Amino acid sequence: MDVVEMLDITEGCAAPQKVLLFSQAEALKAFCADFLSRDKITAWVLERLHPAGAYCSACKNKITDATTLNNFYSLRRCRCKSCNAWFSALKGTALHHAGLDVSDIFLIAVFSEMKIEAKIIADVLKCHADTVKMWQAKFRAVEDGK
Numbered sequence: 719m720d721v722v723e724m725l726d727i728t729e730g731c732a733a734p735q736k737v738l739l740f741s742q743a744e745a746l747k748a749f750c751a752d753f754l755s756r757d758k759i760t761a762w763v764l765e766r767l768h769p770a771g772a773y774c775s776a777c778k779n780k781i782t783d784a785t786t787l788n789n790f791y792s793l794r795r796c797r798c799k800s801c802n803a804w805f806s807a808l809k810g811t812a813l814h815h816a817g818l819d820v821s822d823i824f825l826i827a828v829f830s831e832m833k834i835e836a837k838i839i840a841d842v843l844k845c846h847a848d849t850v851k852m853w854q855a856k857f858r859a860v861e862d863g864k
Contacts, residue, residue: 739812740766742857745827753828759821764791767811775810776803793820812856818845826853 740763752758772790773782779800781787789796790807797804808814813823822843829839836854840847 722814733831736810738810739856739860740827741860742827742831745824746831749828751780756819756821759824760793761791763813763820763824764807767813768807772807774798774801774803775805777801799827818849818853826850827857830857860863 744766748762753762754841759843760844771777772787773797774781777798779798781790781796781798783799786799788794793807795804795806806814807818808816813820816823818826822845823842826839829842830850836847836850839850843850
């Protein structure tokens with residue numbers, strides 16, 4: 719099954735909406751056994767980051783062809799049919815060039831909302847505690863901005 723088929727793509731949206739990051743509380747509320755699947759986490763995160771659907775980050779045109787949509791929702795590089803720009807679903811978000819997998823960032827959000835110490839999260843995810851603390855600060859900034 720293509721990733722595109724797993725998502726409810728919003729049709730007819732006038733302007734692209736993009737969210738820089740999601741909240742820790744939102745991640746914990748959504749967390750369940752299904753989220754042990756990387757594909758499920760990725761789909762959930764992309765639905766939060768792009769609530770209006772897939773758009774070219776350069777010209778803002780809606781992506782409509784199946785191949786580009788599948789690449790977008792699979793976190794692969796996409797090429798806009800209108801302006802020929804290359805981009806991914808993470809461009810323009812806090813996850814662009816993050817250095818961590820989307821599922822790791824999601825788990826930092828969930829574990830942080832559960833008040834698990836940064837060192838323990840880092841041990842579980844096999845990353846540095848400072849990396850976890852940096853993401854916790856980004857999530858706090860999202861909360862403070864609401």
